[in-house]
Amino acid sequence: MKHVSVIQHTQSEWLGHIEDHLEARGVRFSYIRPFVNGGKFPSPTVLGDGLILVGGGRWGALTAGHILPTLEEEVRLVRACLMLDKPVLAMGVGSQILSLAGDGQVEATPLVFRAGTATRVCEDALEGFMPATFPNIVFMRDRALPPNYAKTLAVDEDGAVAAFQIGRNAFGFSGHPGLRRAMMEDLVMELEDVPDGVADNLETLGAWNARIEDALVPIMTGLVRYTGWMT
Numbered sequence: 628m629k630h631v632s633v634i635q636h637t638q639s640e641w642l643g644h645i646e647d648h649l650e651a652r653g654v655r656f657s658y659i660r661p662f663v664n665g666g667k668f669p670s671p672t673v674l675g676d677g678l679i680l681v682g683g684g685r686w687g688a689l690t691a692g693h694i695l696p697t698l699e700e701e702v703r704l705v706r707a708c709l710m711l712d713k714p715v716l717a718m719g720v721g722s723q724i725l726s727l728a729g730d731g732q733v734e735a736t737p738l739v740f741r742a743g744t745a746t747r748v749c750e751d752a753l754e755g756f757m758p759a760t761f762p763n764i765v766f767m768r769d770r771a772l773p774p775n776y777a778k779t780l781a782v783d784e785d786g787a788v789a790a791f792q793i794g795r796n797a798f799g800f801s802g803h804p805g806l807r808r809a810m811m812e813d814l815v816m817e818l819e820d821v822p823d824g825v826a827d828n829l830e831t832l833g834a835w836n837a838r839i840e841d842a843l844v845p846i847m848t849g850l851v852r853y854t855g856w857m858t
Contacts, residue, residue: 682719
């Protein structure tokens with residue numbers, strides 16, 4: 628049975644609907660919560676069959692005063708995964724960490740909460756399983772600028788990278804493809820200063836629940852084929 632390690636950066640944001648897909652395929656997973664255990668991470672050699680990095684709420688990788696406290700340790704961990712050919716799925720601030728680990732960059736941007744749509748720009752993205760369009764729910768500060776050798780899979784409405792691939796089995800998403808509305812409600816409650824448009828985006832997110840679940844089916848099908856989590 629496969630086992631995947633999941634780094635969770637805030638109590639409110641977790642795998643969401645992705646848990647259902649892993650469990651349905653018999654993939655075990657365990658959460659690593661550095662915000663409650665002193666920022667300690669396991670060695671790359673004992674991570675199991677891959678690593679998932681979940682979004683980070685108010686944290687980013689560049690903006691002063693809001694840099695993820697465990698950023699350096701996580702970049703080193705993900706870089707080791709790339710060297711060891713361990714699968715990586717990185718979402719939100721995780722996509723920034725993946726970009727840095729692959730010698731890419733991060734651009735400073737304000738904290739945003741946006742319920743938007745990503746458009747596939749690569750026909751064979753996820754072996755053709757990535758939908759032509761899919762919900763792209765972004766709650767993130769700063770954003771990834773993947774290295775030049777990375778493969779752009781999808782872009783958002785502004786043309787920014789929404790999904791990318793590094794090497795054979797490392798994937799970054801600016802949004803969280805398995806998001807649940809309750810997670811965003813809890814994230815908003817953690818903040819003193821909330822982004823603009825929260826009420827409208829939460830309403831959209833609630834209306835898109837079925838759309839999010841439908842899009843996640845082919846996305847996870849493609850991801851597990853690349854990661855080997857089905858074998």
